[in-house]
Amino acid sequence: MSSDVSEYTIGGVKIIFPCKAYPSQLAMMNAIVRGLNNRQHCLLESPTGSGKSLALLCSALSWQQSLYEKSPLTSSCEKEDRKPETALPCRCTCHSEAERNEAATSVNHGASCSFNNYETGSSVKPGGPLTNTEYKENETLASKLSAKKKLSLRDNENDDFQVDRKRIRPLETEQQVRKRHCFAKGVQLVDAAEVYNQRKNGELVVHSEKSVKTTTFSPQTTSDPCTECSCSGKETGKDASNPKKKEKGDRPFIPKIFFGTRTHKQISQITRELKRTAYSTVPMTILSSRDHTCIHPVVSNSVSNRNEMCVELLEGKQGKSCLYYHGVHKLSEHHALQSAHGMYQAWDIEDLVSLGKRLRACAYFAARELMVGADIVFCPYNYLLDPQIRESMEINLKGQVVILDEAHNIEDCARESVSYGVTESQLRAAREELDFMVNNNIRQKDHEPLRAVCCSLTNWLRDSSSQLVERGYETSCKVWSGKEMITILHEMGITGITFPILQKHLAAVLEKEEKISVLGKEELIQIPVVSSATQIVLKGLFMVLLCLFKDNSRYADDYKVALQQTYAWVNENQLDVSDTSAFTRPKHKRSLRQKTVVHMLNFWCLNPAVAFSDLSDVRTIVLTSGTLSPMDSFSSELGVKFSIQLEANHVIRNSQVWVGTIGAGPNGRKLCATFQHTETFEFQDEVGALLLSVCQTVGQGILCFLPSYKLLDKLKDRWMHTGLWRNLELVKTVIAEPQGGAKSDFDELLKIYYDAIRCKGEKDGALLIAVCRGKVSEGLDFCDENARAVVTIGIPFPNVKDLQVGYQLKKLY
Secondary structure (H helix, E strand, O other), rough: OOOOOOOEOOOOOEEEEEEEEEHHHHHHHHHHHHHHHHOEEEEEOOOOOOOHHHHHHHHHHHHHHHHHOOOOOOHHHHHHHHOOOOOOOOOOOHHHHHHHHHHHHOOOOOOOOOOOOOOOOOOOOOOOOOOOOHHHHHHHHHHHHHHHHHOOOOOOOOOOOOOOOOOOOOOOOOOOOOOOOOOOOOOOOHHHHHHHHHHHOOOOOEEOOOOOOOOOOOOOOOOOOOOHHHHHHHHHHHOOOHHHHHHHHHHOOOOOOEEEEHHHHHHHHHHHHHHHHHOOOOOOOEOOOOOHOOOOOOOOOOOOOOHHHOOOHOOHHHHHOOHHHHHHHHHHHHHHHHHHHOOOOOOHHHHHHHHHHHHHHOOOHHHHHHHHOOOOOEEHHHHHOOHHHHHHHOOOOOOOOEEEHHHHHHHHHHHHHEEEEEEEHEEEEHHHHHHHHHHOOHHHHHHHHHHHHHHHHHHHHHHHHHHHHHHHOOOEEEEEEEEHHHHHHHHHHOOHHHHHHHHHHHHHHHHOOEEEEEOOOEEEEOOOOOOOOHHHHHHHHHHHHHHHHHHOOOOOOHEEEEEEEEEEEEEEEEEOOOOOOOOOOOEEEEEEEEEEEEEEEEEOOOHHHHHHHHOOEEEEEEEEEEEOOHHHHHHHHHHHOOOEEEOOOOOOHHHHHOOOOOEEOOOOOEEOOOOHHHHHHHHHHHHHHHHHHHHOOOOOEEEEEOHHHHHHHHHHHHHHHHHHHHHHHHHHEEEEEEOOHHHHHHHHHHHHHHHHHHHHOOOOOOEEEOOEEEEEEEEOOOOOOHHHEEEEEEOOOOOOHHHHHHHHHHHHH
């Protein structure tokens, strides 16, 4: 961290900033602290490059630290809101010392640390990642199973597969009734001028950089006798059962900070910013998919079905299990040991995966385990909006702080998170599997109603397929409104009254163990459950049905249900039995391509407010981006009242950048990037000549964005045919963004781009031709010489002929 640290006091919160803050950063921190203190939602616009991520981290974490430092005495109304659903870790000295001793004795001493450790003077915050021994109710599936497996692993630990033993599942608590916040009337506008006036009036205190020492975030621990937990009481066991006494002894609920971004690349940038701050030692975790964190040699090399393969290994099917999953405790203990020695530092996904490979421990489940003791949780923001992902990741947002960075695409993500599509073949497969469960008398009373739902839907799909209207070549469809679909569901016996009963049946069939009485004693036995594919179908259907029936079908008009018919080519492998007998093997297989009809049932949500309705019990929602205006329409679309809004100015002067449109090329030909014009050779040649002129004029790095990969391929083919591509390569190193491909290949191309700019040779920098909304457009940092010019050709308009896009436009206009 830099030595020129600044300290600001905003709204009673001391904020340690790694440098002198810009006025826009002060305005943003002022708005965030005000929103957090008053439980208000914030809509903050700050241009790209103005340091909004640093302002977000420092203001939110310093506010959280101030709660740790405050007295535990709170008002009665705040106690009710802050009461945690699960017991929080004890903060007393005796317990923290016990945790250090336990972690020091149980950690794997042979493993070396792959993180950047720095000696700091910070004291560890009690209640870090490892609090499992004192708080069993906080333990999740991975930690319980890991503790059991740690003492009973087989001798052959080098084997990746072991016979699975009886699994211990945590008991699920019923979801509490959500409390809706009362929104304050009016909108508070915050700008840099207001911050200046506050500084002038003494409301905002700025300390000199010279007088501020480089400090790190360390919640205070004291050697005084324990007064914040029941360990100091005489009758601990009796007091634990008394809710009134327990409430008086517990410390106030400290909200977690859930920091959501659009991509994993952006998470890497945020964690790098966190390392710069004085808050780099706070307990944290990063939630991500198995695509980024799985280290199993077989599962990680799978192309498409990593989730299914992982579930099969966890279930212990065919006598196989995952050794890495059973080593989750190694990573947790490693982080606990680092915290105990004051060496904990912010980390990235790559750091966790690298450490997981060394310790032979699953990084995916370790990240979820670390969420229990984390103060800040980073994840893609669809993890916070999608109800199915929240349930699978065990994310509880009640009373927490949600920050969504780069939220200009949040409407699309919100609509997609509460939409669902299923094919007729998937429904039929689910029905057949449920039928098998019923016929074999496996939880028959629970499987039978679910089978009836699948049967009713498949029968309705078959009857409705004759009503489809042709829309294009080999495509036809029929669309129903949400209210029309509710009427159809009522005819199937699925109503607002019967649906909660169906939900209980679904929860019952997903339970893998069941209690039975044997000789007067209760024992847990394993019960077969449906496959993961059937579970995905049922959970997806029930998710959209819940949205349709929610609040007396309040959001029914926000849905469109479409039945679409298309054709697809399916490869079928058949044995070549032409030259075989009972004593010979078939020589080879024949692959036959067969054209089949595909019926897809889509539930399209057209209103992002449906997804945000689940976040009504969040303490504070902070949405930030460089482009949020107009804010009034943005707020109304999400159905959230943002009482605090900010439109910050950029930190650079207008004289330092030029923005404009070019209507004609070097040869005087008109440039109009509509679909009709981009197909002509005249446009392709003229825009190529313009790009060559820019490359000859501007040095170092240049970015060029096109509306689609299709246009990129057309321009590249044309320019290679005319020789223009060769002329571009004479001036700069030319790189085109690939469509698809492995992440390693894309990272290699970026390395070539950066190296060409840094290492000057015969060519002056590099040209990167990319696609809007592609891999390059978001989540990557092109600062300084990496992007001296940005050229955008055309606009990526949505396909207005697309059925779903058409209904979204009708909903808006």
